Amino acid sequence: MNGENTKIPEVEQPPQAVSDPGPVQESSPVDEKAGSGNGEKNQLDIPLEMPVLPVRDIVVFNYMILPLFVGRDKSVQAVDAALSGNRYILILTQKDEKVDDPGPEDLFTVGTVGMIMRMLKMPDGRLKVLVQGLTRARVSEFVATDPFLLSKIEIVEEKDIKEISLEQEAMMRAAREQSEKILSLRGIATADIMSVLNSVNEPGRLADLISSNLRMRVDEAQKILECEDPIERMHLVNNQLVKEVEVASMQAKIQNMAKEGMDKAQKDFFLREQMKAIRRELGEGEEEGDELEELRKALDKAGLPKDVKKEADKQLKRLTTMHPDSSEASVIRTYLDWMVELPWKKLSRDQLDIKEAKRILDEDHYDLDKVKERILEYLSVRKLNPGMKGPILCFVGPPGVGKTSLGRSIARALKRKFVRMSLGGMRDEAEIRGHRRTYIGSMPGRIIQSIKQAGTRNPVIMLDEIDKVGTDFRGDPSSALLEVLDPEQNFSFSDHYLNVPFDLSKVMFICTANILDTIPAALLDRMETIRLPGYTEQEKMHIAKRFIIPRQIQENGLKKSDMVLSDPVLSQIIRDYTREAGLRNLEREVGSVCRKLARRKAEGEKPPFRVTSKALVKLLGQARHLEEEREKSLPPGVAVGLAWTPVGGEILHIEVATMPGKGKLHLTGKLGDVMKESAQAALSYARSRAKELGLDPEFTDKLDIHVHVPSGATPKDGPSAGVTLVTALISALTNTPVCSDLAMTGEITLRGRVLPVGGIKEKILAAVGAGMNRVIIPKRNEKDLEEIPKDLRARIKVQTVEHMDEIWPLACGLKTEAAPA
Known part of the structure; x- marks a missing residue:
């Protein structure tokens, strides 16, 4: 009423x-x-x-x-x-x-x-x-x-x-x-x-x-x-x-349900008390019952999804009927502990201030604009659509360019937890998916372990060296990663140990690799690839002054005012003591200088210590990479090519020698099949163009040809040495030397067309580092020049060609002026 x-x-x-x-x-x-x-x-x-x-x-x-x-x-x-x-x-x-x-x-x-x-x-x-x-x-x-x-x-x-x-x-x-x-x-x-x-x-x-x-x-x-x-x-x-009447009926129904629930709870309580009394009589004590009660409360507070809670309650019910000292009880208890400790619903709040995130990324890393832009795009979309799934990024680049440290910086910018997993040498599929609970000592896979370590359901997980995952009789870990790294599947990732689905869709996975060739195509298709090229000398200068030198001064117990290192001396360290795409060797050399100065300070000398070019030899020894390595003049039959390696670009001297014989072609220098085929194509092109090149049409019947690529113990392969092979071969047959300040790259066809190749930025970096003045690249690679900084392009003349007929005049100096790209 x-x-x-x-x-x-x-x-x-x-x-x-x-x-x-x-x-x-x-x-x-x-x-x-x-x-x-x-x-x-x-x-x-x-x-x-x-x-x-x-x-x-x-x-x-x-x-x-x-x-x-x-x-x-x-x-x-x-x-x-x-x-x-x-x-x-x-x-x-x-x-x-x-x-x-x-x-x-x-x-x-x-x-x-x-x-x-x-x-x-x-x-x-x-x-x-x-x-x-x-x-x-x-x-x-x-x-x-x-x-x-x-x-x-x-x-x-x-x-x-x-x-x-x-x-x-x-x-x-x-x-x-x-x-x-x-x-x-x-x-x-x-x-x-x-x-x-x-x-x-x-x-x-x-x-x-x-x-x-x-x-x-x-x-x-x-x-x-x-x-x-x-x-x-x-x-x-x-x-x-x-x-x-309807309201009163519903109210009565609710009251009856509540009463039934209370009756069941009272019955369960009474039975548990009886079990405790029985255990006390058996001398087992009350600790086991208290532990199970705590475990039950912890499961209730863990925020488990409905199907997961059902499985956990089932295992807890089994545990209550077992003897506490049995091996099966220990397995179930460990399993329930994992269920309790996993962050089923705990999410860290993202830093969605785009300007602040950009400031953090710029503070931690110099350059890498494409990577930073992609992360800021993700943050922007996340701000507008909070329910979006985490991206799967793959950073590809040579060692030492900052792929792993960039992952830490991304986690800091997002204000998320960061966990790093090294996949190098992993050969067991159970490392990813975990072991079944039937095995002694079984445990979840490293993905679930990383989630537990992070304590949140949306950390940044870095899968380091994904290109070095192996395969053996224990399975293929890269196949197990297919589900982990697929946003359309990983919302219900099933670990063999847990045997219940766990949502990985909020995790931001970042993979790193040096090369993509060893990554299975199905796995590569699930990732968004972002390339991190090697650093130029100017970029290394900026990074060394901003990050490396202050860090090494601090780590070696010095003060900023204790060491005076001028730009020319720093450039000399970069040029003469390190030749790499990344920065690790540069950090070692700077650290070596700081250690020697720290010793002098510890022995009583008073700073500041000025590092000069002359003092550098005493501190680091003789230069390891000298500009004089580039010969002032090349003998006939030698041409300089450009190669790409996982650690950056390199120059490659290709030597061709002719001798009386019956037309045999000898190839040495541990060449791969593709490079051997390029040598065959170069010889066929030279024979087809013998008249235009001023060669004896029957030179293959009178001469044996030997092609050698120095550093004979290092495997070499790829089609990009085609134009260099042709140039060296024509140089040997015509006894005409090739310009020593010229390097080249490009694939050759039997008709003499020059096809595009990869790694243009790294190759040009290597040419600049070796002191080359000119470089020849395929015309269709002209678009790749946009990635090269303007100050670097100003130091070398880039000439683009479409046909082999254009290269020989440029190579032997008959025509030195070509339109630079």
């Missing part, structure tokens, strides 16, 4: 007055008097002007007796005025219960005329009045608002129903049955209450009686109060009864 939520100090109905049987029983005296209908209301001699008592949270109906607390000043004065007169008062409900001082516009215009039967003053100044509803009334006008509300009213007469139809009787019977259902569901149905309901035979009066005991909203109850037609009012009450 309404009124349970009434506020104090307001007019309100106390809890004891809201029970269903109360109002019904209290209204019975009125029932006996009101049998004559409207005539009875006339006998009551109700005045047409009376005080108004505003109430909130309740609508008072006819025949209703209820206690009300009166606390507001105006309401107290209205009650006093009624008591000093004929005890009649008009009870109107507020439209908005939050209004403390309601005016005429804040009240409904239809209410109930009530008679104050009793009044009791409370110690706090409030009044407790017992009011009986008599009849409906409508306000015609408010006469006064001070010191209390006074209104003129019109009595709303109840329509007489001379004969009750079958439909009306059916409605009344349905209302009684629904009321009985509600009372039964609440457990308060009694014979007295039902006899009162059955004794009322007027539709309007029955509707009012039931409405006064229904739990309705104020607006619903007011709608019923304002309905003058008894039949229509009965319709409205029936609708409310149907709704209330």
